[in-house]
Amino acid sequence: MTLLMLLFWLIVGGTLQAAVPAWRHMGQPAFPFLLGVVLYVAVNKKARYFVAVALLAGLVEDSLSLAPLGCSACAFLVAGGLALLLRADFFADKASTAMWFGALCASASTGTMALLLKMKGLVGLSGGEIFWRMAGSAVLGAVLVPLLFGMIRGMERVLGIWEDRA
Amino acid sequence: MKDRRWIALCAIGLVVLAMMNLPDSASRRVKGAVRDGISPLQAVLRGGARELQDIFRYIRGIGDLALENRALSEEIVYLRGEMRMARELERDNQMMRDLLGFVQRFPNKLVSCEVIGRDSTGWWQTARLDKGASAGVAEGRAVITPDGLIGRTVSVSDRTADVLLLSDPSCQVSVRIARSGVFGVVAGMGVKPGEQPACRMDYVSQTADVQEGDEVVTSGLGGLFPKGLLVGRVAKVEMHEAGLYQTAWIDSAANLGELEYGFVAATEKDLASVRPELPPADIVIDDETGPLEGEEP
Numbered sequence: 001m002t003l004l005m006l007l008f009w010l011i012v013g014g015t016l017q018a019a020v021p022a023w024r025h026m027g028q029p030a031f032p033f034l035l036g037v038v039l040y041v042a043v044n045k046k047a048r049y050f051v052a053v054a055l056l057a058g059l060v061e062d063s064l065s066l067a068p069l070g071c072s073a074c075a076f077l078v079a080g081g082l083a084l085l086l087r088a089d090f091f092a093d094k095a096s097t098a099m100w101f102g103a104l105c106a107s108a109s110t111g112t113m114a115l116l117l118k119m120k121g122l123v124g125l126s127g128g129e130i131f132w133r134m135a136g137s138a139v140l141g142a143v144l145v146p147l148l149f150g151m152i153r154g155m156e157r158v159l160g161i162w163e164d165r166a
Numbered sequence: 167m168k169d170r171r172w173i174a175l176c177a178i179g180l181v182v183l184a185m186m187n188l189p190d191s192a193s194r195r196v197k198g199a200v201r202d203g204i205s206p207l208q209a210v211l212r213g214g215a216r217e218l219q220d221i222f223r224y225i226r227g228i229g230d231l232a233l234e235n236r237a238l239s240e241e242i243v244y245l246r247g248e249m250r251m252a253r254e255l256e257r258d259n260q261m262m263r264d265l266l267g268f269v270q271r272f273p274n275k276l277v278s279c280e281v282i283g284r285d286s287t288g289w290w291q292t293a294r295l296d297k298g299a300s301a302g303v304a305e306g307r308a309v310i311t312p313d314g315l316i317g318r319t320v321s322v323s324d325r326t327a328d329v330l331l332l333s334d335p336s337c338q339v340s341v342r343i344a345r346s347g348v349f350g351v352v353a354g355m356g357v358k359p360g361e362q363p364a365c366r367m368d369y370v371s372q373t374a375d376v377q378e379g380d381e382v383v384t385s386g387l388g389g390l391f392p393k394g395l396l397v398g399r400v401a402k403v404e405m406h407e408a409g410l411y412q413t414a415w416i417d418s419a420a421n422l423g424e425l426e427y428g429f430v431a432a433t434e435k436d437l438a439s440v441r442p443e444l445p446p447a448d449i450v451i452d453d454e455t456g457p458l459e460g461e462e463p
Contacts, residue, residue, distance in 0.1 A: 014286065015207045019215070021423075022288035030288035051178055059185075063200035064286035064294075066321060066328065069193050070186030072287065077178065113287065123289055124335060125356075 002161060006053060009037045009152060014060040026136025027129060032106045034061050034072075035079060035141070036148035039105055042080035043087050044153075054080050071116045079109035095146040102145025103138040110137040198323030202298075205326045208282040209296055224251070264312055265427070275437055276310075276429040277302050279327070291334035291354060292320070293425050295327045302430075302437040303327045306390060309428045314396035314419030315339070315384060316428055327430065331422050332365050332397065341367065341397055342385040346375040349385055352397060352416055365398065367414040376403050376414050392431055 013033035022028045034057040042050040058073025065072075083105055114130045117123045125133070188196070265278075279295035297303050299322050307319045309329045317337055321328040330337045333354040341352045350367040370376055380400040386393025398418040405412050 011204060011207065015204055015211055015283075018204075018208060018283035018286040018294065019211050021284055028288050030286060034286075048174075051174075055178075055181060055185075059196070060200060060204075061286050063197040064204065064283070066285065066290045066292060066330075067287055068186060069188055069196060070182050070184075073185060074182050077182065113289070117289060 005156070005159070005161065006041075006049075006056075010034070010053070010056055010060055013037045013057070014064055017061065018064045023136060023140060026139065027133030029106075029110060029133050029136040029140055031144055032102075032109070032137065032141050033144065033148065035076060035106055035109050036102070036145045037152070038076045038080045039083050039102065039145060040149055040152050042083040043101070043149075047084055050080050050084060051077070067113075067117065067122070068120065071113060071120075074116060075109040075112040078112045079105040082108055095150070098146040098149050099142045102141035102143075104141075106141025106145070107134045107138040110134045194321075194323075197321070201294075201323045202325045205282065205294075205296065208294070209280070212280070212282045220254075275302075275432045275434065277432050277437075279303070279309075279428050279430060281425045281428060282326070285328075291331040291337075291356065291422070293317075293329045293331060293428070295319075295329060295428060295430070296325070297430070298323050298325045298327050300324050300440065302432045302440040304432065304436045307433075307436070308384075308391045308395065308431040310395055310431065311420045311425070311428055313421070314398065315391065316418075316420045316422060316425060318390065319430060329428065332418050333422050339391055339397060340385045340387040341382050343374075343376055343400070344381040344383050345377075346380070348374040348376055349387070350414070352382065364401070365416040365418060367400075367416060368411075370412040370414055372405065372409060372411055374412065376400060376412060378402060382414075382416055 013036065017030055017033040020031045020033075022030045038050070038054050038057050041053040054076040055073050058070065058076050061067070061072035061076075062069045083101065086101075111130070111134050114123070114125065114133070118125070118130075277297055279297045279301075281293045282296045283294035285292040293316075295303070295309075303319060303322055305319055305322050309316050309319060315332065317329045317331040317334070319327045320330040331354065332339065332352070333356065335354050335356045338351050338353045340349070342349050348370060350370050352365045352367045355364045355366055367376075367382070378400050382397045382400060384391040384393060384395040384397060396419045398416040401415045401417045403412055403414050
């Protein structure tokens with residue numbers, strides 16, 4: 001994945017995430033486009049690329065919301081870290097695996113974000129509401145992450161820059 | 167090898183900590199730069215989405231007609247399509263006239279903006295406008311539509327501004343019931359499972375005259391929102407269990423879920439900071455027509 005490609009997906013992911021309205025049901029979670037990009041890099045690329053992407057994606061997401069800088073980066077690092085830890089045992093090139101993985105990581109990311117925002121006193125949601133929202137994120141992650149994986153991988157193959165996990 | 171991993175982890179932790187503890191001004195600058203950089207793409211995407219919506223609406227219309235009027239010729243279908251487009255144009259025209267009339271009626275200076283995005287995390291109820299400080303938009307200004315108040319600006323960069331919508335729990339507005347003059351504070355309810363965004367007016371005196379359908383307008387107290395802006399209508403009134411006070415649930419007048427345009431109520435001071443686009447001083451405008459009759463040269 002070239003630097004240009006990485007920036008492209010981060011900008012597209014951020015723009016789409018801000019354009020698509022949050023899902024009305026299950027606690028109004030946002031569609032995790034940026035998380036999908038972070039997970040793709042965490043699962044398919046070297047760990048150092050994942051860290052850089054997580055920090056940049058966090059910067060983009062926080063800039064497009066009222067969240068303090070760093071919160072989303074932290075959430076992405078936790079979710080992507082989970083992906084890094086599990087990828088050897090868990091991941092095969094299958095949509096169903098990506099689906100379960102997306103659900104797990106989206107949920108972890110939302111939980112981390114909720115914890116950070118609550119610690120900073122920025123959201124007043126109860127534990128039940130946060131749990132409900134984590135469930136909503138899991139549903140969206142399960143739907144969106146396999147699609148994003150397919151799109152990014154497809155684009156890399158078309159451009160001839162696809163390389164196996166290192 | 168293990169040592170290197172620990173060093174890397176510590177470095178990442180330090181970077182995140184530094185990001186989270188950036189001074190407010192630096193954080194605003196960084197966020198503003200990213201937002202301004204992405205805003206043209208957001209505007210393009212928004213425009214594209216609208217175009218697509220129009221095309222789908224048009225195609226669906228033709229499909230329906232074809233089902234209903236199989237016997238009709240292609241020409242009639244085409245003509246009806248044309249007619250529908252003309253009606254759309256007429257509706258748009260009427261909407262623009264209404265907006266223009268609204269702008270002329272409103273006493274404050276209004277900056278018209280287009281909504282280009284929403285909060286990317288979903289934790290806040292916000293909308294992003296396509297104009298910022300360079301167009302005279304400042305923080306803490308009321309944002310309205312012809313239907314009523316929608317919120318206030320909270321985060322302004324050079325080319326964009328975020329509006330905290332009425333439905334966000336942290337958006338509080340001092341209001342008055344138009345019919346009875348009862349004062350109160352309306353706060354957003356956020357989004358609860360299975361509920362639509364709405365606002366609530368808490369701690370209304372048990373004897374206060376508040377009824378379903380009453381119009382709720384801004385009181386002007388606090389100076390943040392101009393007086394008399396329509397906020398919404400009372401949907402239902404509940405007495406507190408202990409009978410100490412009432413709670414009124416408010417339906418916002420503006421449709422907060424489908425915002426396309428908004429007007430920021432700017433002050434003279436906000437607009438004074440905007441550099442007017444005047445011709446350079448060395449260009450002389452030659453007026454060939456000369457002074458009008460009765461006008462001094």
